[in-house]
Amino acid sequence: MTTTLHHRACHLCEAICGLTLEVEQDADGEHHIRSIKGDRDDPFSRGHICPKAVALQDIQSDPDRLRQPMRRLGDRWEAIGWDEAFALAAERLAAVQAQHGQNAVAVYQGNPSVHNYGLMTHSNYFLGLLKTRNRYSATSVDQLPHHLTSHLMYGHGFLIPVPDIDHTDFMLILGGNPLASNGSIMTVPDVEKRLKAIQARGGRLVVIDPRRSETAAIADQHLFIRPGQDAALLLGMLSTLFTEGLNRATHLPIAGLDEVKQAVLPFSAERMASRCGVPALAIRQLARDFAAADRAVCYGRMGVSTQAFGTLCQWLVQLINLVTGNLDRPGGVLCTEPAVDLVSTMSGGHFDRWQSRVSGLPEYGGELPVSALAEEMLTPGDGQVRALITVAGNPALSTPNGRQLEEGLEGLDFMLSVDLYINETTRYADLILPSTGPLEHDHYDTTFNLFAVRNVTRFNEAVLPKPQGALHDWEIFIGLAEAFAARSGVALKPTQPPQQMIDMGLRTGRYGDGSPLKLSLQALREHPHGLDLGPLGANLAARLKTADGRVQAAPALLLGDLQRFAAQPSGDPEQLLLIGRRHVRSNNSWMHNYHRLVKGKPRHQLLMNPHDMQSRGLSDGQRVSIRSRVGAVEVEVLASDEVMPGVVSLPHGWGHGRPGVHMGIASATPGASANDLTDERLLDRLSGNAVLNGVPVQVVAA
Ligand code: SF4
Numbered sequence: 292m293t294t295t296l297h298h299r300a301c302h303l304c305e306a307i308c309g310l311t312l313e314v315e316q317d318a319d320g321e322h323h324i325r326s327i328k329g330d331r332d333d334p335f336s337r338g339h340i341c342p343k344a345v346a347l348q349d350i351q352s353d354p355d356r357l358r359q360p361m362r363r364l365g366d367r368w369e370a371i372g373w374d375e376a377f378a379l380a381a382e383r384l385a386a387v388q389a390q391h392g393q394n395a396v397a398v399y400q401g402n403p404s405v406h407n408y409g410l411m412t413h414s415n416y417f418l419g420l421l422k423t424r425n426r427y428s429a430t431s432v433d434q435l436p437h438h439l440t441s442h443l444m445y446g447h448g449f450l451i452p453v454p455d456i457d458h459t460d461f462m463l464i465l466g467g468n469p470l471a472s473n474g475s476i477m478t479v480p481d482v483e484k485r486l487k488a489i490q491a492r493g494g495r496l497v498v499i500d501p502r503r504s505e506t507a508a509i510a511d512q513h514l515f516i517r518p519g520q521d522a523a524l525l526l527g528m529l530s531t532l533f534t535e536g537l538n539r540a541t542h543l544p545i546a547g548l549d550e551v552k553q554a555v556l557p558f559s560a561e562r563m564a565s566r567c568g569v570p571a572l573a574i575r576q577l578a579r580d581f582a583a584a585d586r587a588v589c590y591g592r593m594g595v596s597t598q599a600f601g602t603l604c605q606w607l608v609q610l611i612n613l614v615t616g617n618l619d620r621p622g623g624v625l626c627t628e629p630a631v632d633l634v635s636t637m638s639g640g641h642f643d644r645w646q647s648r649v650s651g652l653p654e655y656g657g658e659l660p661v662s663a664l665a666e667e668m669l670t671p672g673d674g675q676v677r678a679l680i681t682v683a684g685n686p687a688l689s690t691p692n693g694r695q696l697e698e699g700l701e702g703l704d705f706m707l708s709v710d711l712y713i714n715e716t717t718r719y720a721d722l723i724l725p726s727t728g729p730l731e732h733d734h735y736d737t738t739f740n741l742f743a744v745r746n747v748t749r750f751n752e753a754v755l756p757k758p759q760g761a762l763h764d765w766e767i768f769i770g771l772a773e774a775f776a777a778r779s780g781v782a783l784k785p786t787q788p789p790q791q792m793i794d795m796g797l798r799t800g801r802y803g804d805g806s807p808l809k810l811s812l813q814a815l816r817e818h819p820h821g822l823d824l825g826p827l828g829a830n831l832a833a834r835l836k837t838a839d840g841r842v843q844a845a846p847a848l849l850l851g852d853l854q855r856f857a858a859q860p861s862g863d864p865e866q867l868l869l870i871g872r873r874h875v876r877s878n879n880s881w882m883h884n885y886h887r888l889v890k891g892k893p894r895h896q897l898l899m900n901p902h903d904m905q906s907r908g909l910s911d912g913q914r915v916s917i918r919s920r921v922g923a924v925e926v927e928v929l930a931s932d933e934v935m936p937g938v939v940s941l942p943h944g945w946g947h948g949r950p951g952v953h954m955g956i957a958s959a960t961p962g963a964s965a966n967d968l969t970d971e972r973l974l975d976r977l978s979g980n981a982v983l984n985g986v987p988v989q990v991v992a993a
Contacts, residue, residue: 307335308339308341309821313328327348328340333821335743350730351755355712357725380771383705384707393421397667398421399428401683404682404684410682410683413786417772418682420779425659427660432689432980434596435660437476438656443843444844448639450836452609453625453626457826459489459587460494460622461489462496464497465499465592466598469482469483469486471504476592478739486506498510499521500515501870501940502935502938517862518985523566528560531575534556565861586617586623596980597981598985606846633741655978662979664699680707690966705721708720709726709767710723715947727761730755734751747823797811866937867988869940872942877944880944895960895962895963898928899929907992909992913992916992918968918991942962969981
């Protein structure tokens with residue numbers, strides 16, 4: 292029996308906490324995880340973890356996890372070898388494209404793709420060969436407005452300023468709940484301690500949310516807002532900043548600030564109050580407080596992106612930081628300077644170069660909005676999607692109108708999934724290719740170092756040996772690429788393992804061969820707890836990728852969207868609106884089959900304000916039917932004054948009761964899928980991002 296200690300970043304969420312794992316090897320050579328703890332020597336996460344990290348051992352030992360390629364024969368699955376699997380995938384995909392064209396094969400990549408560096412480095416090695424315009428991902432049910440705003444204002448979709456949470460005096464959060472999410476587009480382990488530190492140094496935390504979230508509960512001020520109307524509050528604030536002369540100079544080169552001023556002045560706090568449900572005085576005072584703080588951050592996250600004016604909201608968030616002098620300023624919002632820098636090495640993105648076939652929705656960065664995927668599968672005609680590849684995704688639960696998407700999946704000629712599970716989506720696949728488990732491969736975070744609140748870097752070796760016969764994600768994509776290239780006669784460029792790519796990225800980066808630090812993979816191996824490369828600093832002027840080298844404060848597309856906002860009628864105040872919710876023990880649409888995470892109080896219920904329940908004759912705990920334009924679900928309702936009157940809240944990622952799903956769900960109830968209610972026709976029309984908050988619903992006794 293031998294025991295070894297391993298250090299490794301948790302890849303489950305954006306916080307990328309450092310972990311210390313104790314692993315025992317028994318006399319038979321079997322490995323057993325004995326403990327998973329926060330790594331106190333990790334300079335970034337300082338020993339912090341959340342309950343999900345401990346569940347990494349459940350992924351490792353999960354009997355539901357697939358460990359070899361599986362082919363579906365009717366409602367039966369059979370294990371097959373890798374070569375046979377690659378040949379089958381290549382044959383079927385090439386046949387679909389030969390008969391129906393390249394766009395007849397669609398691709399959907401789920402959220403875990405960006406948490407796994409082998410997927411980041413190699414998925415496109417295969418998927419790029421398909422040359423399909425039907426590419427989709429979880430981006431368009433989440434943060435697409437962030438990327439589009441940065442693309443338009445700063446010239447690069449990844450040049451997203453991050454809150455300097457450790458040095459700010461005032462943090463205004465809209466549509467974000469970092470105490471549950473652990474931070475997002477703000478990689479910030481131990482966020483609760485860092486938020487409380489703002490208050491401890493005399494600063495303020497203000498949260499705007501239709502629900503008194505976990506973060507709102509520790510805030511100095513919480514304001515309820517009508518779902519989907521954050522743009523009204525932000526416009527009222529911005530207008531106040533200009534009319535009351537609260538704007539401050541900035542060192543950045545700016546184009547279009549006068550146009551912004553003229554455009555937003557009519558949206559006074561008084562005019563905006565009735566739209567967002569926040570009194571005009573409160574909007575004005577918020578603007579004054581924000582401007583009065585020495586160092587302030589306005590941060591809008593998923594709740595404000597997944598609404599009808601998501602991109603407008605993200606633009607207004609940037610503008611509030613800009614006009615108060617907090618953009619590119621310590622204590623305000625700053626861009627990172629990562630060791631492997633996607634901003635330097637990747638294109639800045641493109642927008643609307645082509646549109647979806649049926650609804651004409653715009654592409655961004657080569658991807659179409661995922662709300663269009665079902666209609667692209669279901670609408671006959673030239674270019675109809677006939678085959679689908681999903682990678683680490685579960686769009687049946689995680690994209691709008693999931694039931695409609697399932698109809699599309701049922702009718703496909705072929706479906707390939709690269710996934711660890713037979714889940715609500717992959718149960719429709721003809722072939723599933725599972726990779727090694729997360730602890731069985733090495734790890735470098737290519738994405739979230741880019742959004743971290745300090746400049747950090749870390750490489751970790753695999754904790755456990757690779758099982759015999761298993762393949763890493765990147766090896767699966769090479770296998771698929773080689774088989775597809777052989778079958779279709781396309782040329783394949785040579786590639787190299789992810790480790791070598793990261794080594795190259797480190798050496799050629801700003802801390803690499805040309806710098807005193809001389810970072811390389813070998814250097815990182817010598818620092819398994821990770822390296823702190825210092826606090827964020829002002830750098831935006833030098834990093835801008837716009838054509839004229841200036842911040843574009845008034846992109847025509849966004850100014851134009853103001854007119855769309857102005858023309859939109861105020862919503863019916865009597866209409867009940869659905870919003871989402873997440874919990875720190877839940878990881879989107881997976882990990883609900885781990886007892887360790889779902890034990891205790893059920894967390895899948897609908898939250899409803901007691902006044903709304905009373906007016907409908909509903910009682911606490913009763914089963915209710917929630918209906919929207921696209922469908923209905925049944926679930927228990929909980930009376931809660933956490934949600935404002937007129938709002939109900941259902942967490943996403945549940946709804947595991949579908950037949951054929953090979954996951955023993957550990958919770959007492961599989962819950963209901965919020966995306967059986969969300970509507971694929973409700974979109975941020977500018978970006979095509981889905982509306983997941985502010986969905987009109989009715990709630991009646993079941
Ligand atoms: S907050 Fe939890 S899930 Fe996220 S990285 Fe840290 S330990 Fe992992």
